[in-house]
Amino acid sequence: MMNVNPNQFSLARAASINRPHVRKQFPASNRAPRLASYFLWAVGSGLSAACLAGPVVAEHLSSDARWFGHVNVESIRSIPGFTEDVQRWCSQTNAQAGLSEWSEKLGLDPVKDLLGITIYSAQYTNGHMSALVYVRKVDQEKMLSLLKERYPERTTFLYGARTLYSWTARHAHGEMPMTGAFASDQLIVIGKDAEEVKAALDVLDGKRPGLTSSSPLLAGVSPQAIFVSKGVEVSADDRAGTRCPVLRNCEAASVQWSQQDGVLTAAYRLAATSEEAAQAYQTVVAGFKALAGLRSQDSAAMSGLLQGLTYRADGQVFTANWEAKVQAVREAMEQMKQSGGRCPLAH
Numbered sequence: 001m002m003n004v005n006p007n008q009f010s011l012a013r014a015a016s017i018n019r020p021h022v023r024k025q026f027p028a029s030n031r032a033p034r035l036a037s038y039f040l041w042a043v044g045s046g047l048s049a050a051c052l053a054g055p056v057v058a059e060h061l062s063s064d065a066r067w068f069g070h071v072n073v074e075s076i077r078s079i080p081g082f083t084e085d086v087q088r089w090c091s092q093t094n095a096q097a098g099l100s101e102w103s104e105k106l107g108l109d110p111v112k113d114l115l116g117i118t119i120y121s122a123q124y125t126n127g128h129m130s131a132l133v134y135v136r137k138v139d140q141e142k143m144l145s146l147l148k149e150r151y152p153e154r155t156t157f158l159y160g161a162r163t164l165y166s167w168t169a170r171h172a173h174g175e176m177p178m179t180g181a182f183a184s185d186q187l188i189v190i191g192k193d194a195e196e197v198k199a200a201l202d203v204l205d206g207k208r209p210g211l212t213s214s215s216p217l218l219a220g221v222s223p224q225a226i227f228v229s230k231g232v233e234v235s236a237d238d239r240a241g242t243r244c245p246v247l248r249n250c251e252a253a254s255v256q257w258s259q260q261d262g263v264l265t266a267a268y269r270l271a272a273t274s275e276e277a278a279q280a281y282q283t284v285v286a287g288f289k290a291l292a293g294l295r296s297q298d299s300a301a302m303s304g305l306l307q308g309l310t311y312r313a314d315g316q317v318f319t320a321n322w323e324a325k326v327q328a329v330r331e332a333m334e335q336m337k338q339s340g341g342r343c344p345l346a347h
Helices: 010-014 035-044 073-078 082-093 096-106 140-150 194-204 236-241 275-295 300-307 326-338
Strands: 067-071 114-121 130-135 155-159 162-171 174-184 187-191 225-231 250-260 263-272 309-314 317-325
Touching: 073 114, 096 140, 130 194, 155 194, 162 194, 174 194, 187 194, 263 275, 263 326, 275 300, 275 309, 275 317, 300 309, 300 326, 317 326
Parallel strands: none
Antiparallel strands: 067 114, 067 225, 114 130, 130 187, 155 162, 162 174, 174 187, 225 250, 250 263, 263 317, 309 317
16 A cells, blocks of 8 residues: 655645545546646746645656656646636636536536646557546546536446446547546546556555656656656657657657746756757757747847757757746736737747
8 A cells, every 4th residue: 555645745645545435436527627728827927936736746657657747736826826817817718607617517626626637658659648637626426427428328347446437538530538537536547448547546556566756757857846747768669659759869858847936947858869869959949049039039028038048969968948037927928918919939
């Protein structure tokens, strides 16, 4: 059984997995919240609180994971002004009514109740991954009702004390099979198939080994990260089969965004397959910065943001770092708003 220090951080406290009363399981909404949009709201808010809550929980990721991504929504929401920005956006786009109706049906308000999302996988090319959705608490009856309404053809089966639900999600590009379960009333597990979800549940229950804080996959990950993603051990077969243009020339890659003391930072590191590939990454970023500089000559705020971008190729390793005060980001966004919402970099 997993032991989690209850004083470590909020997501760990939310993930009280081994509760004997947990039996009703995963009903899901038709559409996951757009976490990238939440992140952009936070970036543009000009907020200065340090993001200290809810880093990735190492023990919740399988020990064979080769890549992961984590969005710390709780940290984003804890930044002063985030709630006001969301409310303003809702009022300006008339989204509040729809959000309220969706939240009532789902039994979960994503703006207030979503704490974070972690995805991970041991593979790069087959689309399989496990998603861990951390929430304050969900109304399982409402979720079950919504799942029944939207996916009447769903199937259910037991795995130990838990019930797994399988359904086929439909989207603009086709269909996608999905399975989900509640690990607890504060942690939802979603995967592409039942075996994937079972394996993730076994990790959470301590029946299969998870990562440790000293695992290579988590090396360099900051507890202040708002968003972090990292991949290691990218093989030649992985590179040949991936759709990601960056990974096609990498053996490992990482990106990490953080905000602390009013300063936003982003750090990218690509371990390329050759010195030539690392130089090619440098050429691409240099070209972007030069072109963006030309296009933003009339925008002092945007030009200032570009000054925070540095990069270099050192042998087979390419790194890029960006730093800016969140107030500067706010000023740039305000300038965009005054110019009709158009980004000077997108002429």
